[in-house]
Amino acid sequence: MTHSIHNITNNTRFHTEKDETILQAALRNGHLYPYGCQSGACGACKARLVSGKVEHIMRDPGVLSDDELEQGLCLPCQAVPLEDIEIEVKEIARAREIEIKTLPTRVREKTLLCEDVVQLYLSLPSTQTFDYLPGQYINILLKNGRERSFSIANTPTQAKQEGLELHIRVVPDGYYSPQIKDSVQVKAILRIQGPFGTYFLRKDENQPIIMVAGGTGYAPIKGLIEDALENDSKMPITLYWGARTRADLYLNEQAEQWANRIEDFTYIPVLSDASDADNWSGRTGFVHDAIAQDFPDAAGHSVYASGPPVMVNALKEVFKNNGLDADFFYSDAFDYAAENE
Ligand SMILES: Cc1cc2nc3c(=O)[nH]c(=O)nc-3n(C[C@H](O)[C@H](O)[C@H](O)COP(=O)(O)OP(=O)(O)OC[C@H]3O[C@@H](n4cnc5c(N)ncnc54)[C@H](O)[C@@H]3O)c2cc1C
Ligand code: FES
Structure with missing residues (x-):
């Protein structure tokens, strides 16, 4: 019917x-x-x-x-x-149609960025094109019809050279992410499907941007920033990265380099569980509290937030109360797949 x-x-x-x-x-x-x-x-x-x-x-x-x-x-x-x-429903305008494809990819490079985050570069078949908007995600298709979602951390131009970049946090007792660390090796074939999601840079919004990454929520944020840079965007960007310890800021130098190199780019890392060994003199506490402090009035901004659902939900509350127009809050919550058996 x-x-x-x-x-x-x-x-x-x-x-x-x-x-x-x-x-x-x-x-x-x-x-x-x-x-x-x-x-x-x-x-x-x-x-x-x-x-x-x-x-x-x-x-x-x-x-x-x-x-x-x-x-x-x-x-x-x-x-x-x-x-x-x-x-x-407020439908999303897009510059072009993007086809959802299912493709075999090959692991080109695998790096342990910190104790529990693996960076993968997946080579795409040379005979195929794979279009996407930076910030979107792909599903890795597993046995028994299972799948796991991972955000793409680079732009299509970069992916043509180096492959699709993923940052995967290894969840203790998780079904798939430990396999990435322990048994998926360079040259392994991974079947992917995508791209999915509507988390991408709205290039027609002419207002300052607040970006918030929690943990590996940095992956799609990196895609958005690289996209803004490729397009020579002049919008001021304030990037917050919330993590537990210094080691969890697994590409901290990259974010610092953006802040040093790019005019109107501010980087604020925030640690919730810094230890003495971290010797940390930066911001501490939860990233949403830091933002509430720094932006008592966020009217006239666009916000992009990605990472654990608990962080995204806390940010929704913060921005509900500080004047942000809800239409300019874009988020990608890294929820767990529903079918854990
Ligand atoms: C749109 C989208 C994009 C995503 N992008 C990324 C990404 O770029 N990088 C990334 O690392 N992950 C990302 N994820 C999460 C990812 O898809 C998996 O959920 C994650 O890798 C765990 O899968 P798993 O099979 O290892 O664990 P599962 O077997 O699915 O989980 C087992 C149990 O572990 C617990 N658990 C699962 N995940 C976590 C967690 N993060 N923290 C604490 N406990 C947990 C839960 O209790 C769960 O029931 C994304 C999710 C979505 C929906
Ligand atoms: S897309 Fe509908 S709840 Fe996530």
């Missing part, structure tokens, strides 16, 4: 196919709705259902609460229409 979806924000209409979610139908019909995890875990797709009924495949009350559901909000990545619906 197909149903019609009417987005009243831009007055567009399309139809679902059987059992399709709103997001799947939108993307299939060429409408770029905001999204992140696609698994009901990050809330990036949250939208207002104006009329009609939907059923959520999965709904975590921490992501879409009972109150929000009652107020008419829904998660398009999980909501399957049961009848014709009207919805309010």
